[in-house]
Amino acid sequence: MVPLNAASILRENSRRLGLDALGIAPARAPAHAQSLHDWLSQSFQGEMAWMARDPETRADPKKYDPLARTIIVAGISSRQTTPPPQRGRIAAYAQGSDYHDLLREKMEALARETVVAWGGSHRVCVDTSPLLEKPLAALAGIGWQGKNTLLIHREHGPWLLLGFLLTDLEVTADPPVSDHCGSCTRCLEVCPTGAFPRPYVLDARRCLAYLTIENPGPIPEEFRPLIGDRLFGCDECLEVCPWNRHAKNAQEIKFSPRPRPDLREMLSWDEARFRSAFRGTPIFRLKRDRWLRNICVVLGNIGTTSDLTALEAACGDGSPLVREHAGWAAARIRARETEGKN
Ligand code: B12
Ligand code: SF4
Numbered sequence: 001m002v003p004l005n006a007a008s009i010l011r012e013n014s015r016r017l018g019l020d021a022l023g024i025a026p027a028r029a030p031a032h033a034q035s036l037h038d039w040l041s042q043s044f045q046g047e048m049a050w051m052a053r054d055p056e057t058r059a060d061p062k063k064y065d066p067l068a069r070t071i072i073v074a075g076i077s078s079r080q081t082t083p084p085p086q087r088g089r090i091a092a093y094a095q096g097s098d099y100h101d102l103l104r105e106k107m108e109a110l111a112r113e114t115v116v117a118w119g120g121s122h123r124v125c126v127d128t129s130p131l132l133e134k135p136l137a138a139l140a141g142i143g144w145q146g147k148n149t150l151l152i153h154r155e156h157g158p159w160l161l162l163g164f165l166l167t168d169l170e171v172t173a174d175p176p177v178s179d180h181c182g183s184c185t186r187c188l189e190v191c192p193t194g195a196f197p198r199p200y201v202l203d204a205r206r207c208l209a210y211l212t213i214e215n216p217g218p219i220p221e222e223f224r225p226l227i228g229d230r231l232f233g234c235d236e237c238l239e240v241c242p243w244n245r246h247a248k249n250a251q252e253i254k255f256s257p258r259p260r261p262d263l264r265e266m267l268s269w270d271e272a273r274f275r276s277a278f279r280g281t282p283i284f285r286l287k288r289d290r291w292l293r294n295i296c297v298v299l300g301n302i303g304t305t306s307d308l309t310a311l312e313a314a315c316g317d318g319s320p321l322v323r324e325h326a327g328w329a330a331a332r333i334r335a336r337e338t339e340g341k342n
């Protein structure tokens with residue numbers, strides 16, 4: 001039986017669990033859901049083939065879970081503003097523990113204390129289910145989908161990571177929030193690779209988060225210099241958002257940045273060493289070869305002659321992916337040395 005004050009119980013429990021935002025949506029297709037088909041028809045998903053699988057289900061949560069009547073959406077801030085002492089940047093969401101496990105645990109706890117106790121069904125989704133999470137979070141009134149395509153929250157800006165709880169119970173929905181981007185275009189202008197063909201639409205193939213994380217193969221040469229010192233993901237179109245003015249750093253202690261060694265040292269790591277260093281973090285999923293690929297690109301952009309020995313050793317690596325990127329990086333450093341820029 002759903003209590004009359006279900007929404008306030010959900011909000012209170014979510015706060016106690018350390019969640020930063022909560023909204024309630026009816027289980028129906030969100031605004032702009034049909035734009036998914038345009039996005040796919042332009043192949044903006046690149047090699048993320050799973051994005052193109054069964055788009056009808058992704059566009060409509062009722063097709064994913066026919067019993068669902070309500071979608072409870074929660075957000076937790078990932079913001080980190082203290083730069084790490086080591087060379088190379090990692091996107092804020094990936095500097096500490098993996099948010100997928102943490103948010104899933106919190107959503108399961110929220111479900112047990114509320115919808116399960118009220119006799120309802122529950123299904124928890126964090127990132128990996130075929131749902132249009134940002135449009136659904138907007139439908140739940142957490143914020144609006146900004147021109148950088150991210151869900152923007154009035155207090156936490158674009159930094160909320162999103163978790164979902166689908167239930168067959170009927171809970172009164174929150175009203176959606178109107179778009180507060182106004183005439184701002186900062187995120188579109190700052191993007192180093194020009195990944196936004198138009199406001200509210202991202203060509204993932206050009207996004208540095210795609211190129212350094214999802215892309216399984218070599219990084220196309222035209223993008224390598226644009227990566228700069230970004231080892232994993234990119235926060236450029238989040239950092240410039242004016243809706244950061246009230247944003248605080250993540251309160252979740254598990255998101256605090258973990259220490260890591262210098263890039264040169266990591267270039268000599270095997271798979272086992274990589275796994276023991278990154279288990280429980282989002283970087284683990286990348287696997288060793290792609291991590292070393294990214295290190296090579298960063299060294300090619302910011303490295304000095306003191307990195308050449310490590311890069312030359314990596315030119316003999318067992319992985320063709322690492323060998324090719326190490327060769328590219330060493331050549332870039334030597335070229336800078338010749339031009340007197342190191
Ligand atoms: C695939 C994916 C990516 C891809 C593609 C991103 C993208 N924008 O599509 C890549 C690898 C590039 C990526 C990058 C990042 N991602 Co990502 N990603 C996803 C994933 C799995 C699916 C997103 C998706 O459906 N894309 C398809 C497109 C078509 O959907 P869409 O972006 O919502 O597009 C809609 C709009 O374009 C809209 N539309 C069209 N015209 C108009 C006009 C107006 C006015 C409006 C309002 C809308 C609109 O229609 C489209 C369909 O509804 C989601 C999790 C999930 N299951 O939803 C996480 C998710 C979006 N990612 C997330 C994060 C944190 C990131 C990064 C910040 C990580 C980083 N720091 O490196 C970057 C941000 C880059 C960016 N600016 O988007 C979070 C975002 C949280 C938030 N506050 O929004 C999510 C929700 C994961 C989570 N559970 O927290 N990601
Ligand atoms: S994450 Fe970086 S590369 Fe991707 S769209 Fe935003 S600014 Fe561009």
Ligand code: SF4
Pocket residue numbers: 146147148149152180181182184185186187188240241242243
């Ligand atoms: S930077 Fe400006 S345009 Fe981009 S999401 Fe933030 S408010 Fe909207």
